Amino acid sequence: DGGITQSPKYLFRKEGQNVTLSCEQNLNHDAMYWYRQDPGQGLRLIYYSQIVNDFQKGDIAEGYSVSREKKESFPLTVTSAQKNPTAFYLCASSIGTGGVTGELFFGEGSRLTVL
Amino acid sequence: GQQVMQIPQYQHVQEGEDFTTYCNSSTTLSNIQWYKQRPGGHPVFLIQLVKSGEVKKQKRLTFQFGEAKKNSSLHITATQTTDVGTYFCAGQGNQGGKLIFGQGTELSVKP
Numbered sequence: 001d002g003g004i005t006q007s008p009k010y011l012f013r014k015e016g017q018n019v020t021l022s023c024e025q026n027l028n029h030d031a032m033y034w035y036r037q038d039p040g041q042g043l044r045l046i047y048y049s050q051i052v053n054d055f056q057k058g059d060i061a062e063g064y065s066v067s068r069e070k071k072e073s074f075p076l077t078v079t080s081a082q083k084n085p086t087a088f089y090l091c092a093s094s095i096g097t098g099g100v101t102g103e104l105f106f107g108e109g110s111r112l113t114v115l
Numbered sequence: 116g117q118q119v120m121q122i123p124q125y126q127h128v129q130e131g132e133d134f135t136t137y138c139n140s141s142t143t144l145s146n147i148q149w150y151k152q153r154p155g156g157h158p159v160f161l162i163q164l165v166k167s168g169e170v171k172k173q174k175r176l177t178f179q180f181g182e183a184k185k186n187s188s189l190h191i192t193a194t195q196t197t198d199v200g201t202y203f204c205a206g207q208g209n210q211g212g213k214l215i216f217g218q219g220t221e222l223s224v225k226p
Contacts, residue, residue, distance in 0.1 A: 035216075040124065042203060043158070043216040058213065090157060100146055100165070101207050101214050106157040 002027050006091050006107035013078075013085070013114050021076045021110045023091035030095070032074040033104065036060060037088040046089075049074055078112060086114045117142045119206045121217030129225050134191040136220035138204035145209050147180055147187045152219070153200040161189075161202075194224045 004025045013019045025032065031050050035043040045058030049068040063082025068074055074093075078085045088111050092104040118141045128134050138147065146165045150158040162171055164180035164187060171178045177190045187206075191198055201221045205214040 040218060042121075042218040043205075045213055048213065101148075103148070103160040103163065104150075104158070104205075104214070106159070108157050 004091055004093055004105055004107035006110050011112045015114055016080045018077055018079050021089055023074045023107060024072055025093045027093055029093035033092045034076045035090045037090060085112055117208050117215050119215045119217045121204055121220055123220055125221050127223045128194050131193050134194050134222055136189050136202050138187045138217050140185045140206050143209050144184050144206040146207050148205045149178060149189055150203045151200050196224050196226055198222060199224050
């Protein structure tokens with residue numbers, strides 16, 4: 001089946017530890033995105049990538065890092081510099097990178113809890 | 116920067132009642148998208164509106180894009196329990212760029 005796979009679904013971390021969230025897509029989409037979701041705040045963009053080996057900061061990139069070494073993969077690392085990392089993280093992809101962003105396809109999300 | 120405001124934040128309705136959520140942008144949009152997120156789930160695309168004044172329908176759902184392309188609405192006629200979830204709008208500015216999501220409207224439906 002075509003789609004986006006995120007792992008792990010649930011993750012617990014101690015303060016001061018880095019964690020990496022995986023995102024893989026087999027939709028052959030050029031663009032990939034990471035969003036953070038907190039209750040009552042909608043979806044906020046962390047990082048996005050429009051092409052392999054290139055990515056841009058979103059609105060809340062501080063304390064996060066990404067890589068895009070392959071078209072299919074866009075992992076997100078939550079570093080110890082992120083002050084409030086407990087949240088629901090959503091990865092998404094879309095076709096193309098032209099002026100109009102098309103439909104976003106979301107993964108099932110990763111829920112990170114910092115103990 | 117561009118902001119997208121969505122109201123109301125919560126809406127509780129009796130099954131069979133209508134429901135509307137509104138989205139307003141601080142700047143003119145090139146297009147707007149709507150998503151639905153079921154409780155515990157992930158956002159799923161519903162529709163994209165591109166033209167000024169555009170109206171699209173999907174069964175009981177009606178989507179509108181304002182004439183000035185700065186606001187949009189989603190109206191559900193005769194809600195059902197399956198409509199429960201959070202509805203998000205997401206707008207993209209005239210210069211392309213990122214999609215900006217509204218805060219979402221959480222809909223609950225009492226049978």
